[in-house]
Amino acid sequence: MPQSADNIKDHISLFSEPEYTKLLAEKKAQFECRPTDDAVAAQLEYSKSWEYREKNFAREHAVINPHKACQPLGAVFAAAGFEETLPYVHGSQGCAAYFRSHLARHFKESSACVSDSMTEDAAVFGGLNNIVEGLQNALKLYKPKMIAVSTTCMAEVIGDDLSAFIGTAKEKESVPADFPVPFAHTPSFVGSHVVGYDNMIKGVLNYFWDRAQGEVTRGESNGKINIIPGFDGYATANNRELKRYLDTMGVDYTVISDVSDVFDTPTDGVYRMYDGGTKLDDVRDAINAKATIALQEYCSAKTVEYIESKGQPTASFNYPLGISATDALLMKISELSGKPIPESIEKERGRLVDAIADSQAWLHGKKVALFGDPDFVYAMAVFLMELGCEPTHCLCTNAGKEWEAKMKELLASNPFGADAKVWVGKDLWHLRSLLFTEPTDLIIGSSYGKYLEKDTGIPLVRLTFPIFDRHHHHRFPIFGYQGALRVLVEILDRIFEVTDASSDISYDLTR
Numbered sequence: 001m002p003q004s005a006d007n008i009k010d011h012i013s014l015f016s017e018p019e020y021t022k023l024l025a026e027k028k029a030q031f032e033c034r035p036t037d038d039a040v041a042a043q044l045e046y047s048k049s050w051e052y053r054e055k056n057f058a059r060e061h062a063v064i065n066p067h068k069a070c071q072p073l074g075a076v077f078a079a080a081g082f083e084e085t086l087p088y089v090h091g092s093q094g095c096a097a098y099f100r101s102h103l104a105r106h107f108k109e110s111s112a113c114v115s116d117s118m119t120e121d122a123a124v125f126g127g128l129n130n131i132v133e134g135l136q137n138a139l140k141l142y143k144p145k146m147i148a149v150s151t152t153c154m155a156e157v158i159g160d161d162l163s164a165f166i167g168t169a170k171e172k173e174s175v176p177a178d179f180p181v182p183f184a185h186t187p188s189f190v191g192s193h194v195v196g197y198d199n200m201i202k203g204v205l206n207y208f209w210d211r212a213q214g215e216v217t218r219g220e221s222n223g224k225i226n227i228i229p230g231f232d233g234y235a236t237a238n239n240r241e242l243k244r245y246l247d248t249m250g251v252d253y254t255v256i257s258d259v260s261d262v263f264d265t266p267t268d269g270v271y272r273m274y275d276g277g278t279k280l281d282d283v284r285d286a287i288n289a290k291a292t293i294a295l296q297e298y299c300s301a302k303t304v305e306y307i308e309s310k311g312q313p314t315a316s317f318n319y320p321l322g323i324s325a326t327d328a329l330l331m332k333i334s335e336l337s338g339k340p341i342p343e344s345i346e347k348e349r350g351r352l353v354d355a356i357a358d359s360q361a362w363l364h365g366k367k368v369a370l371f372g373d374p375d376f377v378y379a380m381a382v383f384l385m386e387l388g389c390e391p392t393h394c395l396c397t398n399a400g401k402e403w404e405a406k407m408k409e410l411l412a413s414n415p416f417g418a419d420a421k422v423w424v425g426k427d428l429w430h431l432r433s434l435l436f437t438e439p440t441d442l443i444i445g446s447s448y449g450k451y452l453e454k455d456t457g458i459p460l461v462r463l464t465f466p467i468f469d470r471h472h473h474h475r476f477p478i479f480g481y482q483g484a485l486r487v488l489v490e491i492l493d494r495i496f497e498v499t500d501a502s503s504d505i506s507y508d509l510t511r
Contacts, residue, residue: 048436056433057426064429067371067448068398071186071196072150073099074231074299076113078200079148081257082283084274086144087113090131090160091152095188106233106466107263107474112273114138118154127155131165135181136174142273145280147175149183150200156187180280182207192398194299194373197231201257202303208284209310218311222288224252225336228303230296230319230375233446233465234474234483236264241477242295245330248345251337254282254289264475287312291336295320295329295479296375298403319375322383322484323352348481355485359492360388362511366495367440369393371431371449372464374403378410380444380463383484385416387491389442393434395423428452442494459494463487 003009003017014020034040046052072089076099079087089096096115103111116134118127131149138147149162162183170177184203186196209216227242229235239260246253261276286292292307294300297316304314315336320329326349330341356363366389370380374396381391394407404424411417423430428448435443435456443449443460447468453460467473477483496511 047433050437053433053437056430064427065448065451066397066427067395067446068192068373069102070152070188071191071193071199072152072188073102074193074196074198075148075150075184075186075200076100076111077103077193077231077259078197078257079150079204080112080262081255081259081277082146082148082204083277083279084145085277086138086142086147088134088138088147088149089113089115089152090127090134090149090155090162090165091115091118092154093117095152102466103263105468107236108471109263109265111263112142114142118152123154123158126158127160128165128168131160131162132169132172132174135166135169139175139179144274146180146182148200148204149181150186150196151184152186153188156185156189178212180207180212182211192373194231194296194375194398197299198302201228201300202306204283205256205286205303205306208280209287216287219288221290222252222285224254224286224289225333226254226256226286226289226292226307228256228292228294228296228300229258230294230299231373231465232296232319233467234476234478236260236474237477238479238483241479241483245345245480246333248342249330249333249337249339251333251339254278254286256283256286256292291315293317293329293332293336296373298374298399318382319379320479321376321379321487322386323349323356323481324386325379325382326480326484345481352481352485352488355488356387359488362492362495364388365390366442367392368442368444369395369431369435369440369458370444371395371397371428372445374399376464378403378407381407381410381417381420383487384444385414387488388416389491390416391420392438392440393421393423393431395426395428395431395434397425397427399424432456441498442491444491459498461490461494463490 003014072095076087079085093115096113100111100113116127116130118130122130135147149166151162162185166181166183169175175181182204184199186199229239232238236259239255239258255278258276258278265272265275287310289312291313294304294316297318300316304316308314315332317329320326334341368384368389368391370377370391377394377396381394384391396403404422407422411420432452432455435452435458440458443452443458444463446464446466447462449460450469462470462473463478476486478487500507
């Protein structure tokens with residue numbers, strides 16, 4: 001055998017051994033019922049053509065590798081950002097395992113989340129008994145300060161009423177009557193993870209501002225600014241970078257759902273099931289803030305609308321990455337807080353501008369295909385045009401017509417966006433056709449772009465959620481001027497790698 005207790009092989013080398021190559025070849029020949037190699041090669045070549053692209057874009061019912069996740073994932077992520085809060089999924093155990101594994105694979109950190117394990121009987125009779133027993137067990141076993149409940153497909157299809165079920169659970173003393181159990185209905189078959197995030201943040205605020213002690217009205221201002229980060233795979237570092245700016249400016253603030261410590265706990269001999277997170281008292285008091293700023297408009301639409309209904313001013317942005325996006329955010333914070341932007345931050349901006357100028361010759365005119373969530377794609381397109389790159393294909397599976405119109409207006413306002421195209425509701429198989437028929441110099445997106453890179457030969461820059469096949473990207477910010485500098489370096493590194501690999505004649509030491 002190629003592997004034994006004394007000779008442990010990595011799967012990469014193990015499956016290259018003769019025994020496995022023979023086994024896999026025989027399985028392919030005997031069980032796949034595949035056409036000939038020539039026929040497969042011919043079909044692959046056809047799939048790169050304009051004719052196939054037209055057929056690909058004409059499909060209406062099949063979805064192939066959409067770049068989005070379901071609502072409960074966003075709800076679980078949002079819930080994790082509050083003090084000693086246990087995310088709770090009212091639905092099947094397999095769904096909860098998916099959310100936990102998705103977050104754990106990206107952050108390389110365990111993800112606390114429980115399920116009340118609805119099965120066939122609950123699908124017929126409803127999940128009331130599951131939630132009554134589940135809340136009791138969750139409180140006794142894991143001792144959280146708050147349990148935040150979201151739903152999956154099964155609970156939504158049968159119409160389980162979370163408000164009534166949680167009320168019944170409290171009547172049966174599964175949890176104390178005053179124990180905080182906010183909730184959000186998050187059907188997996190509509191929307192995406194960004195909608196689920198929005199629903200859960202609104203659900204938490206609604207609990208403390210309306211449901212816990214009756215409707216709360218705004219009181220005297222506490223002098224703070226609320227910040228809602230949005231669903232962000234770089235939140236551990238981005239939240240810290242944001243707080244550094246706010247602390248440097250001397251601004252009082254509350255980050256609504258702060259996961260910076262939750263998904264980045266140290267290894268120091270102390271087990272932390274819960275770490276960091278927004279204090280529940282701060283959430284209660286957030287209604288009295290001067291204003292609320294949403295860093296990602298499309299992750300916070302319902303929450304912002306709810307906050308405005310309480311008479312609190314709000315402002316929404318689209319992922320503060322790059323020069324103009326960071327400028328706009330800092331100026332709004334300065335305006336709301338009355339605090340000036342210090343010289344130290346202005347110098348960071350100047351260093352970023354200097355770095356872009358140093359590298360401009362290598363960036364100018366580079367064509368880029370990018371995909372991801374609505375706010376990320378918008379922000380990345382803005383930054384690419386600041387660099388002199390051309391965001392040729394801007395694809396977002398989980399965006400709507402409003403975002404599409406906003407993107408087109410943005411791209412039309414800049415000569416580097418003149419030839420750009422916006423693709424709403426399309427998946428990564430659509431993007432494959434685009435890259436074969438209208439190639440670009442780079443792809444920017446998540447780890448799922450590696451299949452496009454392998455197919456097309458176009459290099460991938462990993463810059464959004466999820467990143468499964470690389471480690472520790474989330475530990476470094478991409479927000480703000482310092483974050484934009486890091487993004488700039490990643491883009492340049494890929495450009496230089498391709499340049500070095502493409503020619504022995506121009507293999508210069510200095511670039």
